[in-house]
Amino acid sequence: LTRIAVFASGRGSNFRSLARAAAADDFPGRIELLLSDRKDAGALAIAAEFGIPSAVVEDGKPRGRLSPASEASLLAACREAGAEWICLAGFMRILGAGFLGAYPDRVVNIHPSLLPSFPGLDAQGQAFAHGVKVSGCTVHLVDAGVDTGPIVMQRAVGAEGARSADELAARILAVEHELYPAALRRLLEEPWERRGRRIVFTRNTEVGP
Numbered sequence: 001l002t003r004i005a006v007f008a009s010g011r012g013s014n015f016r017s018l019a020r021a022a023a024a025d026d027f028p029g030r031i032e033l034l035l036s037d038r039k040d041a042g043a044l045a046i047a048a049e050f051g052i053p054s055a056v057v058e059d060g061k062p063r064g065r066l067s068p069a070s071e072a073s074l075l076a077a078c079r080e081a082g083a084e085w086i087c088l089a090g091f092m093r094i095l096g097a098g099f100l101g102a103y104p105d106r107v108v109n110i111h112p113s114l115l116p117s118f119p120g121l122d123a124q125g126q127a128f129a130h131g132v133k134v135s136g137c138t139v140h141l142v143d144a145g146v147d148t149g150p151i152v153m154q155r156a157v158g159a160e161g162a163r164s165a166d167e168l169a170a171r172i173l174a175v176e177h178e179l180y181p182a183a184l185r186r187l188l189e190e191p192w193e194r195r196g197r198r199i200v201f202t203r204n205t206e207v208g209p
């Protein structure tokens with residue numbers, strides 16, 4: 001089983017969906033560790049519920065880039081847990097080249113928009129304010145930019161009739177909870193290649209008669 005560490009800053013509903021999926025007998029990975037940058041993160045209680053070890057690495061400020069020292073602590077914890085893949089689940093921090101270099105193409109994130117539209121903070125609010133008719137969510141590999149890495153899977157979510165950004169966010173979140181475990185399973189169990197910024201699941205490239 002592939003060993004996974006999940007990073008979460010907040011509520012942790014995506015972490016819960018990953019933990020639930022990973023508890024299935026046929027899931028190709030196991031969550032070894034939950035790391036948070038906030039000691040008040042709801043994700044910590046979820047880790048306890050699932051019997052997943054957790055740790056908090058507090059950084060000076062609540063958002064943005066991590067200090068080199070915090071990043072080194074996170075990396076050390078991942079290595080100690082033997083983590084091979086890292087899943088960001090509502091982790092509101094930017095990982096630097098030091099961390100990403102240790103896990104090349106092995107850090108995954110979920111973002112609540114159809115990237116490259118609406119990267120960064122409050123993607124659902126940005127989409128609602130823009131008046132989109134369709135939004136969605138994206139699972140992507142993490143690179144040095146903010147929400148710019150190669151796309152693994154996306155799902156569209158209708159935005160018509162949503163009366164607020166919160167209503168749109170709730171619609172998207174329900175789909176995030178399906179997409180993230182599905183995308184992670186696919187990355188771990190199907191053959192794939194990275195061609196430039198394109199992720200190609202090679203089993204599906206044959207076109208039938």
Ligand code: GAR
Binds near residue numbers: 010015092120121
């Ligand atoms: C989710 O909507 C996730 O896509 C988003 O934060 C929320 C976390 O909720 N992530 C980002 O915006 C990352 N840029 P959760 O803590 O309940 O999983």
